[in-house]
Amino acid sequence: MSAGFTESQRETLARLADILAPAYGKMPAASEIGIAGTMLDTVIGYRPDLRPELAQVLNRAAGHESEPWLRAFLEDEPELFAALGAVVAHGYYINEEVRRLIGYPGQERLPFDPDETPEYAANGMLGRVQARGPIWRDPRKGENA
Amino acid sequence: MTGSNDTVDVVIVGAGPSGAVAAKRLAEAGMSVTCLEQGDWTDHGAHVGDKPLWELMAAQKYHWRPNVRLLASDYPVDESESEIPAAMFNGVGGSAILYSAAWPRLTPSDFRVRSLDGVAADWPLDYWELEPFYERVEEVVGVSGLAGDPAYPPRRGKDYPMPPLPVGKTGMTAIKGMDKLGWHWWVGNSAIATRPHGRLNPCQRIGTCNSGCPEQAKSTPDITHWPDAIALGARLVTGARVSRVETDAAGHASGVEWIDRMGDRHFQRASIVILCANGIGTPRLLLMSETGRFRGGLANGSGLVGRNLMMHGMSVVIGAFEEDLQSWRGPFGQHLYSMEFYDTDASRGFLRGAKWQLFPGAGPMAFHAGVAGAPYDHGWGEQMHRNTDVWFGKSMGWSIIYEDLPDPENRVTLSGDLTDSDELPAPRIRFRVDDNARRLSAFHLERATEALEAAGAHSTQKIPDTDMGAHLLGTARMGDDPASSVVDRWGEAHDVPGLFIFDGSVFPTSGGVNPTATICALALRNAERIVARRRDIRSAA
Numbered sequence: 001m002s003a004g005f006t007e008s009q010r011e012t013l014a015r016l017a018d019i020l021a022p023a024y025g026k027m028p029a030a031s032e033i034g035i036a037g038t039m040l041d042t043v044i045g046y047r048p049d050l051r052p053e054l055a056q057v058l059n060r061a062a063g064h065e066s067e068p069w070l071r072a073f074l075e076d077e078p079e080l081f082a083a084l085g086a087v088v089a090h091g092y093y094i095n096e097e098v099r100r101l102i103g104y105p106g107q108e109r110l111p112f113d114p115d116e117t118p119e120y121a122a123n124g125m126l127g128r129v130q131a132r133g134p135i136w137r138d139p140r141k142g143e144n145a
Numbered sequence: 146m147t148g149s150n151d152t153v154d155v156v157i158v159g160a161g162p163s164g165a166v167a168a169k170r171l172a173e174a175g176m177s178v179t180c181l182e183q184g185d186w187t188d189h190g191a192h193v194g195d196k197p198l199w200e201l202m203a204a205q206k207y208h209w210r211p212n213v214r215l216l217a218s219d220y221p222v223d224e225s226e227s228e229i230p231a232a233m234f235n236g237v238g239g240s241a242i243l244y245s246a247a248w249p250r251l252t253p254s255d256f257r258v259r260s261l262d263g264v265a266a267d268w269p270l271d272y273w274e275l276e277p278f279y280e281r282v283e284e285v286v287g288v289s290g291l292a293g294d295p296a297y298p299p300r301r302g303k304d305y306p307m308p309p310l311p312v313g314k315t316g317m318t319a320i321k322g323m324d325k326l327g328w329h330w331w332v333g334n335s336a337i338a339t340r341p342h343g344r345l346n347p348c349q350r351i352g353t354c355n356s357g358c359p360e361q362a363k364s365t366p367d368i369t370h371w372p373d374a375i376a377l378g379a380r381l382v383t384g385a386r387v388s389r390v391e392t393d394a395a396g397h398a399s400g401v402e403w404i405d406r407m408g409d410r411h412f413q414r415a416s417i418v419i420l421c422a423n424g425i426g427t428p429r430l431l432l433m434s435e436t437g438r439f440r441g442g443l444a445n446g447s448g449l450v451g452r453n454l455m456m457h458g459m460s461v462v463i464g465a466f467e468e469d470l471q472s473w474r475g476p477f478g479q480h481l482y483s484m485e486f487y488d489t490d491a492s493r494g495f496l497r498g499a500k501w502q503l504f505p506g507a508g509p510m511a512f513h514a515g516v517a518g519a520p521y522d523h524g525w526g527e528q529m530h531r532n533t534d535v536w537f538g539k540s541m542g543w544s545i546i547y548e549d550l551p552d553p554e555n556r557v558t559l560s561g562d563l564t565d566s567d568e569l570p571a572p573r574i575r576f577r578v579d580d581n582a583r584r585l586s587a588f589h590l591e592r593a594t595e596a597l598e599a600a601g602a603h604s605t606q607k608i609p610d611t612d613m614g615a616h617l618l619g620t621a622r623m624g625d626d627p628a629s630s631v632v633d634r635w636g637e638a639h640d641v642p643g644l645f646i647f648d649g650s651v652f653p654t655s656g657g658v659n660p661t662a663t664i665c666a667l668a669l670r671n672a673e674r675i676v677a678r679r680r681d682i683r684s685a686a
Contacts, residue, residue, distance in 0.1 A: 019525075019526070020515070020525045020526065020529070021525075021529055021530075022526060022527060024527045024530035024531075025530065027530050042198075043201060046198050046201055046202060047201055047202075047204075047205060049205060049215075067526070070521070070525075071521050074520075074521050078518070082516075082518070085515050085516050085525075086201075086204065086516060089510065089513050089515065089516045089529070090200065090201040090204075090510065090516075093200070093508075093509045093510055093513075094197045094198065094201065096197075099197075102509060102533055102537060102538070103469070103538060104473065104508070104509060104537070104538065106195075106196075106197055106199075107194055107195055107199055107351045107352050107353055107473065107475070107508065108195075108351070108474075109195065109349035109350070109351060109360070110349060110350040110474060111347070111349055112311050112339075112348075112350065114289075114307065114308040114309075114310075114311075114339035114340055114347070115308060118309075118311070118312065118332070119317055120312065120316075120317065120320050120332070125320055125321075125324045126332075128324060128327075129295065129329060129330060129331065130293060130295055132295065132327070132329075133295060134295045134296075134298075135295055135296050135329055135484065135485075135487075136252050136253060136254070136295070136296050136297055136298060136484075136488075137252070137253065137254040137261070137488045137489075138253060138254075138298075139253050139254050139256065139257035139260065139261055139271070142261060145298065
């Protein structure tokens, strides 16, 4: 899957992404997980709507890859910045290594037994709600039932 | 235009919850039914909820807002004058495809706001009249829940069809806070199966309910109703966008004009027309159906078509905890709910109230402040990582669904310049959150923050008036007086015999709970009325 970006555009993206998502503690910088390579191809492959705006951003950013430039760009062109931000952030958190580091297995299936007695029923918490009595307002009386 | 050779008993516009309930019941009764739906069927197996791409796709393809999805089967909504954008989905199953599946009933007081609080309007029916229909719908829909909630009258009929969903670590943590405060909470009632139920599979807690359920555990009308309705003889036409409701010389509804995907126009003649196109789509269609006889829109003698739009403003408080709660685990919609502050207490400085529902923290993108549009320092650079450390997997939130009071100036009109892909005028919505609602929201945000702190949250964040108006209500109000309502107590237009409205447009007031259970119960009740009166229903001219 190729997103149709040039090597130069990818290099620009990598530099911008490392400012937006830098290395931090155990977490890698965006370029270290291939944000401008396979992650870009994956994101654009599923969200081709982001491609035109991202291309605009990368063309304008070439040679200006700095935090001050990004801050100003967010102020001046929030919609274009949003496309860049979406590609960087989604690409970063889709990455398997990033997910492993934050302890996120993804949205897993987790079967359960619906007949198991819930903790709130066993420990008396549910009973205390019931013991406080009805709280619904009865329109026939104009007050709580 | 292609004419229809076949006059059907009923043509339904929209295949969402109300359209599905009506179609199934009317087909069961042997009536000929055609439903026209501008969207398509959803392939639940193709949902990406269980795949890494879930949040990426939920941000566009499965987004709540048609103005973000930009599908040809949607229509754009002019929101330039609205404080809250519109959320909906056009397709078989309607907006339920993307709903959280919370399935509460209105409470008895919701039907009597004028009598009890001196504002808004009373409904022309009460809780107990609707109660048996709530119960019947729960069985077909497949609702899981726990009976005995003291926030409601005791259930007089059967228990919920299935036991409740697990509340998880997040739910138990929140319960401890509510227990400490002595505040009401109850385990969520949801249209999500916990056992095999009809065509539904048991929930696997994937947790992506609001962007589609790949497990087919979340109950949606395309699963629970349409296959049966079609087997009973109902005809469902997708890719069919209705452009007008037509009337005969006597002013009786006679059918609808619709446009197929090729742009060809057709006419479906019917003895009865039922609009089930939601609180924006239905008034849009009535306004587009203006004629010389029906100036200002069809069925608009009261001038109320499109007015009193209610969207259920929603405010949110999220809390972060030290403990790993694995808070991406589902179900997403509501582990718990609370009605502690649901009804009017004059000492609070506002009328009415709100239901709270507890949602878990969701995936990592839910906490990406930068993507959400926050200032640079709040969401990018090292702060991005710090946000993930604090919030991801360790958070939960209370959604506060607060009651909008009807305001005639909050309304749906037709856009003068924006059109859909068939060149039909888009709806324009105007919605302002009024002072009562702002005070209500502020009060509830404070209380919900206290609840999270009592549960042990070390950090909280209030988000007033989130950008989602998902409950589209009130724009063709029901009532006994034709001067102050659009349809009668059975959903039939005062001005146009044979024209019915079954969706949330007919709500005189919004209540403070998710409306789908009530929409479906009303649709079933009103469909039964049509069945009972079928011999009186004359054929359209």
